Amino acid sequence: MRILLIASSFNSLTQRVLVELRDRGHTVPVQVTPDGAAIRDAVSRHAPELIVAPMLKAVVPEDVWTAHRCLIVHPGPVGDRGPSSLDWAIRDGVTEWGVTVLQADEEMDAGDVWATAAFRVPEVGKSDLYRNELSDAAVSAVLLAVERVAAGYTPRPQAGGRIRARPALRQEQRRISWEEDGTETVLRTLRAADSQPGVRDELLGAEWFLHGGHAEDGLRGRPGELLATRAGAVCRATVDGAVWIPEIRARTGAGRPRACKLPATLALAGRLPDLPELPPPTRPSGRGRRTWSDIQYREQGPVGVLSFAFPGGAMSTDHCRRLLHAYRAACTRPTSVLVLGGRRDFFSNGIHLNVIEAAADPAAESWANINAMNDLVEAVLTTTDRVVVSAVGGNAAAGGVMLALAADEVWCRSGSVLNPHYRGMGLYGSEYWTYTLPRKVGTAMAARLIEEGRPVSAAASLGMGLVDRVVDCGPGEYTAEVTRLAARLASGPGVQSRIAAKKAEHERREPVTAHREQELSHMRRIFDDPAAPYHALRRAFTRKEAAGAPSTDARGAGAAVTAEC
Template identity: 30%
Template structure:
């Protein structure tokens, strides 16, 4: 078999494709949608627009407005209206290889379906039965899975194949649907979409009139494209393919008395995220999520077993709860029959971290996902936890073979140690208790008792972090108070990481404790999974941010009706400059890792845009190890880029010592920076942010907005329209509420009084620190949109390390001496290149009645673009007007119409 081709090894997308109007029709702006959006933007596709498929009418209207060369549907759960695919070539991304169909393709694959039984009615019971893990993996499940990019037609997922790809399928007992979807499925989608668009362009180029819409729809597909995948040029290697129906909740229900832990995990995790697996209750059933296998009974403390009145583990009946940990519940499962030395990964028990009650009726909204312990109580199953002890945490060292919400790996590097801190918070949500647990682990990992720790690396998990836990907040008795507790808990984590000096005021929990900076410990954010809101700010607060090339970052909180905290007023502005930082939180658009590096939010990108997660972890750990062992002379090199606060300051005495390490140099620079008289204590930023979060949690108007949006998000209320930040195809739109400066108004509020709402005195810093806030009403210059040709290939390639102005609240010289090298500070570097995309600026102070305003209402003449657009729409065989991004600073008009060429 030939070696697999990566995205970077594929031919670049043709220049013509970058000029195309591409419309994304999606059911939601989920992780796959955002990966496609950011990928196309980074490649230079300037005319990409997105429409939520809320109705046939909205989809048809979007196509008429954008007149796309191609409609692309990376995540669509409903059929495309006939009138669209009959007139515009429409690509559907199906999460299965060619020949596999149905709405639950991935679910069946993770359940262990090998495809040999064509009858789903008889195949499913076999998958629900206990499996024999002593058999080779190829006899228990498929060895490969894939995705297909096909052309929509009158069939459902059965049209001509433009491209497809496949990938090895790991052990399904240790694979969740979300990890498969966000990893191999998404990576294969990018490769297949790249090839499909290139092939379409080649076919369009053969037409006598490439602008003829009917001719474009009718281009022929080479039948061999359905036979050979993109990566290997091989047919599908995972077994027979067929159509499978949706799996019902009752068919995702393991029996803890019959199934091994591996079988329970396989059945539960095939429905991970949505809809979830199920457990039987006395009244009905409940949904269960996030199952983790516990391999060995010997790892369970004897006192936990004896607490239930049994001498040993075997005496406990299968199905009984053994222990709880941070709200998760450990259940004993059926014996596999392989003996105590089972080497097949069957496990002896299973952890469930979260649960949810089913809807009361079909019209009801979804309930919130909460910890499994709380879910059992809510389901009337509290008796199952009677006498069940909490499994206490004595230390955070990794214990392979069980589930640990947070654990630490220690590796030697140079003259010191690196502490790798991993966490596994479900869906990346940092609850109050989860943050407290993580903070305890960070204290433990950096305690002098661990040794000479030099680098603290935040490794995260499948997600790096998505900020506060909205589901837990929603289920709380008082969501406002839980929001306040949650944001303070995650702020504690970030403040610990930021490491301000003890000479400056800090939060009480750090009083009298030397900071990481003083102790010479460098912090590294290792972003291996997607991050959003407070999770991005958590990473940005670290001295070095290294990201896998597959990551998507969503720095904004605004769409949820939150100002956000986590010291982003400091880290975003320091890293990116005030103008770009304002764009990050105001524009609410996702960023690829490469784009985030160009803006200064990320320092180093590891691997290509389709690097496998295991490979990314290995390479990131290698980077951290190299960082810890590097000499001081490596400072300022492109290999070891770092945050602006690690730059040297004026007056520092000459070249670094030959014996000094890079880590020591970074911390020394940071100490000197923090010691400047002009340095604003970081806790002042925290107070300003928390002041705004108090308004979001308790102010009668702002809190109502946040609570309403959170309820809709948690309970999956159908969206009312496409967020205007995604829309490039409408001529005139009404900006969403969050795009208005008035969104931040708090009528009748008196600055400082908000602290009394939670029984606290107004911090003294509030008297002088209001300037730290980002002014959402201030005019902004659109971000640069010049494309570097080197970044136009399909892969992920090196880019220059970019910084922007450091804002007005820093004290840093323009250029300072660093031995024989001259190091440019953040202030002296400018944004020199960025991928082509429409300007991120939304707000406008232009008066609607101004003659220069796009909102001006004038009767259109026959020569105006508006009239030409309407005329073009009447001819189905010709493309209608091109809708290109508006380069005006106004957001009222989202696009300019011009005649098609």
């Protein structure tokens, strides 16, 4: 079928629906549509048999939905209506939610139902939930709806008694009362606003938007007081505990450029009181005591697991250096298999565009960041005394994909979407991609992936050799399943001979430093050229500004296109 996707942004769900439909043989053009006129134009140009809107803020014009079958993906169960469906669900603490595929109609979210799917709601942020459990459910519902369209199915109307329409969740309703709210209430409020729009709050004499929240049971203080810092985050007291807030964004007035979302300590630089910088916990927190760290290491017999979770998948210079330090420490342990990653949600999207944009000298920070990424990739690529597995639990893009490819094996969850290219940010690319990508998929396919700049599903990645294993499980089961598979790999009879062969091959092959030098020479010229498209594209992405005409064939999705839900 020829299916036109219309969306307000080429976000993670739009990409997921795109790759799943294409994998099943459908022809799927994409139109990012700011308004009804753009929708009309796209329909006129593509003459679709079916229109699907995975994430649409614009209203579909009546002349479009009356002339064409148009399916809307609503992030709520049957009868739920309104623009903040998922926000309300998390704020209210529901444990199960749903996705509904309904026909566009005169009333928003009121059309006949083509398919629906339920999903569990774990205690995670909205963007994590959106990219994972909701995305899995949405894809199941969309695929069923497409099958039903082909089969001549008659959709069913929504039952009047089950209708629940709720307005947009405004900042006034998202307010945290630090003098009254307990930790669980604060966490739900923060999670319901992550990654957008954040929770507006007052802190250190200014207004900010708070992004992300993690429980801390070991620290206490006066409610609202800042207690400590760790890895760029700040810890703030509640009435019965504390929460870690990894990122904040300054509130800017009308007519001023939108501020970038940054690691909290960086955004608050110059305002922070003298707070203790707490080291990361020595082991993952158990059920008895909760805390937070963006990098954790644990062992299970001969398997070491070095997991990391950076907001939005972006890795700043500091993130890269700290992860490299942790990687080198993990390599001193007596393990035969080292898993890099293994958490749910983002693996990595490469360099941290927000930190770069906010730097006094973005070109210099770009250079520092890309070299720090290269140092990390090189460490993985040159590890010879154990088998290294990259475990991609969610989406990955640009340098994040290349970081994964540096390992001996790449495993990803069945719901992952990979963007193995740099096209959307106007970059040549680095992180040894000219060595690792052709080695995995061949020279011709590597050139195609880089030039076309399209997202790739987990199944398609396996088929072309980009990944070595697809783990078919839910996002909540991924960590345990990867650990089990790694333990089986480590206990296999051939693991030691494989390590020996790996070391011998490393000694025989040509040094890979020439690839790094060649790639970085391209990158340096881009960074140092104020007129290079990279700078305008980076600013548009980080400041949420327009960046020219939208793509109509899904090309040009860039290094950080999946950094928002």
